[in-house]
Amino acid sequence: MALLYKYQKGETFKQPTVYVSDKVERSYYHPVEKTMHLSPKDAKDKEIVAHEYIHYLQDISGDMHAPVNGPVKVPTIPMTDEASAYYYNRKGLEAQDRIDYIKGIKEFRFVPDDVIYDKEVDNMMYDEPSTIEGSAYKRQKNVADEHPGFQDFYNNFIKRK
Numbered sequence: 001m002a003l004l005y006k007y008q009k010g011e012t013f014k015q016p017t018v019y020v021s022d023k024v025e026r027s028y029y030h031p032v033e034k035t036m037h038l039s040p041k042d043a044k045d046k047e048i049v050a051h052e053y054i055h056y057l058q059d060i061s062g063d064m065h066a067p068v069n070g071p072v073k074v075p076t077i078p079m080t081d082e083a084s085a086y087y088y089n090r091k092g093l094e095a096q097d098r099i100d101y102i103k104g105i106k107e108f109r110f111v112p113d114d115v116i117y118d119k120e121v122d123n124m125m126y127d128e129p130s131t132i133e134g135s136a137y138k139r140q141k142n143v144a145d146e147h148p149g150f151q152d153f154y155n156n157f158i159k160r161k
């Protein structure tokens with residue numbers, strides 16, 4: 001959170017572009033475009049805004065990227081914008097690891113990856129602080145609470161689509 005600390009001290013750095021659109025069903029951060037995409041409902045929720053902003057900070061600090069010497073396999077989770085950018089976001093690899101683990105259990109061997117992802121892995125990762133989602137989830141409340149001006153801040157960057 002060093003970058004947020006810099007922001008608090010008044011230092012400036014490049015900010016993500018924020019889009020609020022009712023076409024967005026589930027808010028996300030796009031590491032290739034450096035954009036945040038929020039549903040109108042989520043845009044009013046300071047923890048969700050903080051969560052997506054933490055993804056931006058993870059990205060520009062290098063923490064979001066898949067490990068260079070890690071596994072080089074293509075995740076088969078649903079190809080959302082976020083997942084299609086998996087080279088730039090270790091979330092895809094983290095999800096596939098967990099899908100593979102669950103499919104190692106005999107009863108789940110023939111369950112499609114996307115079903116395992118939707119029913120189990122998606123939620124599971126938010127509870128694991130080592131994952132990109134778990135790390136953001138763990139910090140979102142603090143970031144939102146420590147920065148009451150946070151929404152005014154990001155409002156400056158919002159572009160409505």
Ligand SMILES: [Zn+2]
Pocket residue numbers: 051052055132133136
């Ligand atoms: Zn997230």
